[in-house]
Amino acid sequence: MxxxxxxxxxxxxxxxxxxxxxxxxxxxxxxxxxxxxxxxxxxxxxxxxxxxxxxxxxxxxxxxxxxxxxxxxxxxxxxxxxxxxxxGLRRGQLSIGTFATVGSSFVPIAVQRFRALYPSIRLNIHSAREAALLTMLEEGSVGLSLLWDYEWRRLDPTQFALTTLFEDPTVLVVAADHRLARKRQVSMADLAEEQWIIRAAHPVVEVLQRSAAAAGFEPRISFEANDYQEAQAMVSVGFGIALAPRTAMTNKHPAVRIIPLGDSAPPRRIVAAHRHDRVRAAAEIAFHEVLIDVARDYAPQV
CATH class of the missing domain: 1.10.10.10 (Winged helix-like DNA-binding domain superfamily/Winged helix DNA-binding domain)
Structure with missing residues (x-):
């Protein structure tokens, strides 16, 4: 040689x-x-x-x-x-993870901005449930992922490096002709007599249970939906009311109204996560910075 x-x-x-x-x-x-x-x-x-x-x-x-x-x-x-x-971010590819509600609301804005800045970087985006996202992060099949948590079940900061992007408020979803539809804000205490539509086996069920318990009532469940679109459809015909993260209501059903709940229902935290031991490529760092910049302007309003 x-x-x-x-x-x-x-x-x-x-x-x-x-x-x-x-x-x-x-x-x-x-x-x-x-x-x-x-x-x-x-x-x-x-x-x-x-x-x-x-x-x-x-x-x-x-x-x-x-x-x-x-x-x-x-x-x-x-x-x-x-x-x-x-x-130098002129070539290459980047794999990131996300989940459905931010994948249909926040992430597209970040992707659009990133592609405008770095058009030659190929983005591979994987949408999945939390367990699969955590596995992909651990195995390295994605370098960066969007995740969420609530105050009673925080992600472990020793497992992943976490950057808080924004808080996603919990909102009330009612039919357009519901008695509360024109309210600017309501409290969970006002909802003790209502029927509830929930997402089956979904974290929002625990949000409802905790918020209702703090307000002094046990929620009565009228329907278990498989996704937020189905939940909205049932709300729209008066079958009950529902709780949802604000990002889940980006594609709102025309016959429902979204009402803030103030401090009577907890928000969830949206974070960007990556492994502590990962050697991060320039494209990953750049996308992380774009997420932070977009989040400053995005924080959901209700």
Missing amino acids: FDVGRLHVLLQVIERGSVTAAAARLNYTPSAVSQQLRRLEREVGQPLLIRHARGMEPTEAGQVLAGHARKVIRQLTAAESDLQEMA
Whole structure:
């Protein structure tokens, strides 16, 4: 295996015609260039240059080695350029994780801004439930993921590095003709006699149970929906009322109204998470910064 540095010295001597000119180009001393050439000739086992009064010319072996050296150095230069482009956010790809409600509300805004800034970075976005997102983070199939938590069940900051992006308020969803539809804000204490539509086996059920208990009543469940669109549809026909994170109401049913609950129902926290031990690529860091910037303007309003 030939030393690439010595091959580069050989090319400079051949292309510039002398040790002195090559040394000036490489910012070496002439003796250092001569020393590198002698070492290379020992590696090859035959002379590579012919010295004469006008300078130096390559031997046949020198010409053959110089031809290969040019190819090697071109390839190494191209590789270096490619790596610099990736580090400089001009090429590459990034895999991130998200979940349905922010994937249909907040994340598209961040993606649009990121692609405007870094159009050559390919984004791979994976939407999944919490358990799958945590597994993807742990396994490294995504470098960064959006996650959520509530005050009574915080994500473990020793497991992942967490950046809070914004708080997602819990809101009340009622039919357009409901008695509370025109209220600017209501309290959970006003809802003791209502029928409730819930998401089956979903964290919002615990939000309802805790909020109702704090208000002094047990919620009566009229329907278990599979998703927020189904829940909204049932609310719209007066089958009950529902709680939802504000981001889940981005695509609002035309026949429902969204009402703030103030402090009577807890918000959830939306965070960006990555592994502590991960060596983060420039694209991942840049997307993280975009998430933070977008979150400053986005914080859901009700």
